[in-house]
Amino acid sequence: MPITWDAGYHTAKRKGDKVANFPFEHGLIVAGILFVLGLIGVLTRRNVIFMLLGVEVMLNAAGLAFVVAGARWMQPDGQVMFLFMLTVAAAEVAVGLALVLLMYRHWKSLDIDVASVMRG
Amino acid sequence: MLTLLWIVVALPIAGFLWLALFGARLSRRSIMSIGVGAVGLALLSALHIAYTFFTSPPKGGVFVQTLWTWMHVESTHTFRRGTSLVFERGSFHPEIAFYLDPLSLLMVLVVLGVGFLIFLFSAWYMAEDTDLARFYAYMNLFVASMLILVLADNLLLLYLGWEGVGLCSYLLIGFWYQDPANVRAAMKAFLITRIGDTAFIIGLFLLFTQLGTLQIQEVLTRAGLQWAPGSALAVTAAALLLGGALGKSAQLPLQTWLPDAMAGPTPVSALIHAATMVTAGVYLIARTHTLFSLAPSVMLIVAIIGAVTLLVGGVSALVQRDIKRVLAYSTMSQIGYMFLALGIGAWSAAMFHFMTHAFFKALLFLAAGVVIHSLHNEQDIFNMGGLRKQLPLAFWSFLIGALSLAALPLVTAGFYSKDEILHLCWASALGSPWLYAAALVGAFLTAFYIFRVFFLVFGGASKREVAGHLNPAATIPLVVLAVLSIVGGLVQLPRVLGGVPLFSNMLAPVLPAITLVEDSPGLEWVLLFVSAIVSLVGIGMAYLLYARRTSPAPARDNVPARFFRDGWGFDWLYDQLFVRPYCWIVIESRHDVFDALYAGIAELAEVCYHALRRTQTGKVRWYAAVLVFGVVLILAMVVFR
Numbered sequence: 082m083p084i085t086w087d088a089g090y091h092t093a094k095r096k097g098d099k100v101a102n103f104p105f106e107h108g109l110i111v112a113g114i115l116f117v118l119g120l121i122g123v124l125t126r127r128n129v130i131f132m133l134l135g136v137e138v139m140l141n142a143a144g145l146a147f148v149v150a151g152a153r154w155m156q157p158d159g160q161v162m163f164l165f166m167l168t169v170a171a172a173e174v175a176v177g178l179a180l181v182l183l184m185y186r187h188w189k190s191l192d193i194d195v196a197s198v199m200r201g
Numbered sequence: 202m203l204t205l206l207w208i209v210v211a212l213p214i215a216g217f218l219w220l221a222l223f224g225a226r227l228s229r230r231s232i233m234s235i236g237v238g239a240v241g242l243a244l245l246s247a248l249h250i251a252y253t254f255f256t257s258p259p260k261g262g263v264f265v266q267t268l269w270t271w272m273h274v275e276s277t278h279t280f281r282r283g284t285s286l287v288f289e290r291g292s293f294h295p296e297i298a299f300y301l302d303p304l305s306l307l308m309v310l311v312v313l314g315v316g317f318l319i320f321l322f323s324a325w326y327m328a329e330d331t332d333l334a335r336f337y338a339y340m341n342l343f344v345a346s347m348l349i350l351v352l353a354d355n356l357l358l359l360y361l362g363w364e365g366v367g368l369c370s371y372l373l374i375g376f377w378y379q380d381p382a383n384v385r386a387a388m389k390a391f392l393i394t395r396i397g398d399t400a401f402i403i404g405l406f407l408l409f410t411q412l413g414t415l416q417i418q419e420v421l422t423r424a425g426l427q428w429a430p431g432s433a434l435a436v437t438a439a440a441l442l443l444g445g446a447l448g449k450s451a452q453l454p455l456q457t458w459l460p461d462a463m464a465g466p467t468p469v470s471a472l473i474h475a476a477t478m479v480t481a482g483v484y485l486i487a488r489t490h491t492l493f494s495l496a497p498s499v500m501l502i503v504a505i506i507g508a509v510t511l512l513v514g515g516v517s518a519l520v521q522r523d524i525k526r527v528l529a530y531s532t533m534s535q536i537g538y539m540f541l542a543l544g545i546g547a548w549s550a551a552m553f554h555f556m557t558h559a560f561f562k563a564l565l566f567l568a569a570g571v572v573i574h575s576l577h578n579e580q581d582i583f584n585m586g587g588l589r590k591q592l593p594l595a596f597w598s599f600l601i602g603a604l605s606l607a608a609l610p611l612v613t614a615g616f617y618s619k620d621e622i623l624h625l626c627w628a629s630a631l632g633s634p635w636l637y638a639a640a641l642v643g644a645f646l647t648a649f650y651i652f653r654v655f656f657l658v659f660g661g662a663s664k665r666e667v668a669g670h671l672n673p674a675a676t677i678p679l680v681v682l683a684v685l686s687i688v689g690g691l692v693q694l695p696r697v698l699g700g701v702p703l704f705s706n707m708l709a710p711v712l713p714a715i716t717l718v719e720d721s722p723g724l725e726w727v728l729l730f731v732s733a734i735v736s737l738v739g740i741g742m743a744y745l746l747y748a749r750r751t752s753p754a755p756a757r758d759n760v761p762a763r764f765f766r767d768g769w770g771f772d773w774l775y776d777q778l779f780v781r782p783y784c785w786i787v788i789e790s791r792h793d794v795f796d797a798l799y800a801g802i803a804e805l806a807e808v809c810y811h812a813l814r815r816t817q818t819g820k821v822r823w824y825a826a827v828l829v830f831g832v833v834l835i836l837a838m839v840v841f842r
Binding site: 120123124125127132193194196197198199200 | 817818819820821822825826829
């Protein structure tokens with residue numbers, strides 16, 4: 082039987098339902114770890130594609146936090162919000178990859194530190 | 202048709218507007234026709250008016266043409282009359298009105314007559330100049346302003362003309378503005394005359410607040426009724442008007458601008474700085490002579506200033522090397538004679554000398570212009586010589602002008618006008634032997650310095666080749682002015698030489714005759730004889746010293762000569778007294794405490810700028826790190842509040 086997401090750890094409606102119960106805090110901790118991992122990727126990577134990947138990871142971490150929160154309060158909003166975020170991420174990747182392409186054409190490099198012509 | 206009077210003023214204004222607006226598109230020929238034609242037509246109308254004025258004189262001998270009311274201001278003001286305060290509803294309504302009497306008619310005729318000849322001469326002199334339209338536009342504006350000045354019915358309109366001629370003088374001295382020295386000379390002339398003009402306008406304020414009008418005749422009548430002779434107000438008003446006259450007429454102590462004003466083209470020097478504008482001060486005093494009669498102390502000052510200036514100018518003219526500067530100092534000196542005559546109350550003698558001076562000084566300037574032009578702008582008299590054969594017309598013109606200036610007895614105009622002043626200096630009630638002595642020494646200097654120039658320029662061996670040729674535009678003015686310089690004096694002959702008082706009779710309705718204390722034909726003969734001798738001695742000495750001179754010019758003048766050549770050190774003195782302290786104050790106050798405040802604000806902004814631009818590294822990862830740091834900081838503040 083499929084595993085349903087539920088915050089039933091605290092509010093199981095029916096005894097005996099197979100639900101993947103885990104504490105709400107754990108979900109948030111996973112989201113936090115994911116977010117920090119993505120952030121470290123953005124801050125330390127010089128290759129612009131890996132930076133974009135880092136940004137994606139951070140986005141998904143935020144999305145996870147939404148879903149977990151939605152499960153905690155039994156609201157659909159969290160999942161709805163995640164759908165929105167997927168859309169935004171897709172658009173962002175489309176623009177971002179186009180920029181990466183242009184950047185590569187211009188500098189023949191994907192090193193983000195090369196593209197620092199806007200320094201004061 | 203006296204009502205044509207406004208046309209006389211309107212024609213030069215129209216000429217100015219036409220040339221100023223469309224001058225760039227006109228051919229040289231049409232520019233000359235418009236420039237000269239406007240003044241020529243104005244001269245014809247003025248001659249017609251003069252003919253009408255004398256054949257069928259207007260009622261009271263005066264014709265006033267009111268064109269329109271300039272402005273109308275109603276006001277209530279308080280002023281002190283005697284010991285009590287008076288409240289009065291005043292109104293200030295100066296009119297654009299022209300006042301034609303024999304005095305202003307004389308001025309108009311001289312301005313337009315001499316002016317037209319000089320305009321004609323300019324057509325030859327300026328023929329190769331690239332800026333002909335600008336030249337004739339300024340010259341027309343000058344003539345218009347000068348006519349407004351002499352025809353003005355009220356002092357405010359007179360002041361308008363007064364400032365107008367000052368402006369044109371500035372524009373024309375700096376006509377060749379590509380040379381910074383010319384611009385400096387123009388600026389100097391403008392600023393120094395401005396000092397006098399400021400005194401003049403303060404005088405106008407005083408007259409209006411005290412007398413409640415600026416209409417000249419009304420001012421003079423009310424002043425005579427309201428002020429006792431010698432009263433403080435009359436003296437102050439006369440002194441302030443005198444200040445304006447001193448600046449405009451280049452008299453001590455405001456004389457230093459005139460020699461530098463020679464930077465302008467020679468016809469300009471002839472018209473503005475010899476014949477007409479510089480005599481505006483003489484006209485002003487003659488026009489308001491009633492006011493000056495109320496202030497005997499100011500009259501004495503006028504006479505003394507005239508006497509001192511004629512000596513200062515005469516001595517300076519003696520050592521100049523630049524032919525135009527000689528004539529400039531000579532002009533200063535001759536106007537000194539006019540002031541001397543005004544100071545002793547010889548109003549018509551001053552105007553007579555003004556007229557003859559306009560003739561012969563314009564002639565001298567034009568002849569000098571021919572010389573300068575023919576020698577490719579050479580102005581040093583020691584580099585000239587032997588021009589008698591090469592430039593015969595200039596030679597004869599300069600000779601006649603010089604003889605008239607030196608007052609050669611009996612045959613020249615200058616003799617009759619100068620002798621009248623000398624005679625009145627001795628014999629009139631306000632004259633004194635001291636003034637007579639100064640005028641006599643001045644007469645000797647005059648004859649000496651002008652013939653020094655004459656012999657150096659036209660005598661001796663020729664040194665340079667001359668270029669160019671004269672055309673009728675150049676010869677007609679020279680011939681006409683030469684004739685006038687000889688016969689111009691015949692309108693006023695002294696009593697012992699036939700007694701023709703045409704000139705003083707013409708001016709008699711305006712300018713009262715002078716009273717003589719010693720009135721004997723014997724004295725007149727003696728004075729006539731003395732001034733004739735002095736003039737001849739001056740010419741003779743110049744002949745002995747300079748006619749056969751073969752030695753070259755001294756490389757360096759000795760100290761006294763340098764001192765006199767530089768105008769008695771007045772420039773140096775004013776530089777030390779006014780210019781340097783002023784510049785010092787200006788430089789010092791550049792770094793004052795208030796500036797430090799504003800400079801501090803600017804400096805702070807600059808420091809911030811330098812600090813902030815460091816943060817703009819252009820590195821995206823750095824921006825992201827700072828962003829994260831900020832977010833963490835804000836979160837920490839929210840959580841651990």
